[in-house]
Amino acid sequence: MTTSVSTTTSTAASTGYSTLQASDSGTGIDYATLIEAKVAQRLTRADRIDATITENEATISAYSDLQDLLLAMNDAIDGLRNRSASTGASENLFSQRTAYVSDDDVLSVTADDDAEEGTYLIEVQQIATKHKISSDATSSRTEGMGLEGSFTIGLDGGESVTVEVESDDTLEEIRDAINAQKSTSGVSASIVQVDDGSYQLILTGTETGQEISLTDGEGGVLAGLGLVDDDGAIANELVAAQDAIIVVDGVTITRDTNSIDDAIDGLTIDLYAASEGDTLSVEIGTDLSAIKSALTDFVDAYNAYRDFALQQQATGSDGTAADDATLFSDSLLRQVNQAVYDALNTSITTSDGDLLSLADLGLTFDSSNKLTLDEDTLNSILIDDIDGVRELLGLNMESSSSQLSLLRYGDDVTATSFTLDITVEDGSVTSASVNGDDSLFTVSGKRLVGKEGTAYEGLVLVWSGSSGSVDVSFSQGLADKLYSAVEAVADEYDGDIQAMVDKLETENTQLTTRSDTIKDNAESYRTRLTAYYARLEAAAETANLLLQQLTYSEDDD
Structure with missing residues (x-):
């Protein structure tokens, strides 16, 4: 009998959790349910942490969507900021030129950026063959x-x-x-x-x-x-082989090719047919269609962002945030909405004294603060006042002296005013100071270059006068101001959104570690409980067998 008892105890203790689930002997206690309840109690903290991780992941996804929409908006307006490619802009649409030809069956003209605007009279007497x-x-x-x-x-x-x-x-x-x-x-x-x-x-x-x-x-x-x-x-x-012969503003030009790129600076003239005796008009001007296309793309990008913002403000029938309003009452989203709204409501007084705003471009807000475009109004101002459009949208410099010109400017140059005190000796600038500080600009011949780390970094001015003082002011137009505001929030490296995403991802990494630790500890706890209750069950079974043996012995007596 002793041997039989010893075998039963060993089996119960070693089979553990499965024995506790299957046994009908011993105490009769449902140890499996008891263990699950105790383990679940310990996992409650992990469940709460996992819920926080899930919420963070949803917020990260929403922030990423917001960031993409804002960057798309900036991509659309980048070329409208009147900034050069050398200062970080992808393009400057106000410097892009296009040619309007009175008969494009005879010739076409391609204009480089910054080609001189004006009208040329061209006669094609002979094409090269x-x-x-x-x-x-x-x-x-x-x-x-x-x-x-x-x-x-x-x-x-x-x-x-x-x-x-x-x-x-x-x-x-x-x-x-x-x-x-x-x-x-x-x-x-x-x-x-x-x-x-x-x-x-x-x-x-x-x-x-x-x-x-x-x-x-x-x-x-x-x-x-x-x-x-x-x-x-x-x-x-x-x-027969022959050269091309054209007459430009009365000057006869002969070339051995039908693609002439050295007759007028910045222009390539492609000849298709001779039209001797017919003088064609070629007008070089700002590429208005490119500017209109960029504004149209901006409207689409802004309205996509606005749809997202409205979705985040949506409520359910009970007045609480809708299920997909992840950023409901989010302070960063409110900050973005306000910054965009403020920039779009910028108005400027042009050099001609006209007050211009978004509405003058044919852009107005509807009841949802989405933009609508009146193409007739836009077409009219592009044709009649392209300089006013540039001032309304881009970065502009005004100087009290025509002898100071702007060569380049960087992204850090926004709205600012200052007085330059310039000293010239033997025809070259020797120093340039602001408020008596001559460490802000590096002088190179006639060029004044803003030093790195100062408010004038990226600014390159050219002075062609004698010693004197010049008042300089920069003003940000609507597109430039909006771009700066959005860039501060949406920049993929150091913008506010990216900082928040990085913070949440770091937090999730830490929370995941804590949750995994709790889960691992809970499993260890389950193993210990299972072994403990298995020993109790084995002891109970042993006691039960002994009781049965005593009962049998008494019956035999």
């Missing part, structure tokens, strides 16, 4: 020509090549031999089928205005093909 000649007709392109020898071919002023021909070479093989060296010779060959059983070899110069040069060698291959006559001159000229 490629030299083209042909051979005599032959009855087959695939039968041997019976010509043997060599010839040289090239363009006048260029490099010539030698082409070898065998007696069994076909017209196609002669064509291929010429084309094998066309990158050097500048002459390409093709075959034209004139009619059934009649083919001609066509030679074309790859450069306009350059004549093809042919020299027949021993064997008279070129003469046999009919490309040259008995005197070695070209026999069949299809198109």
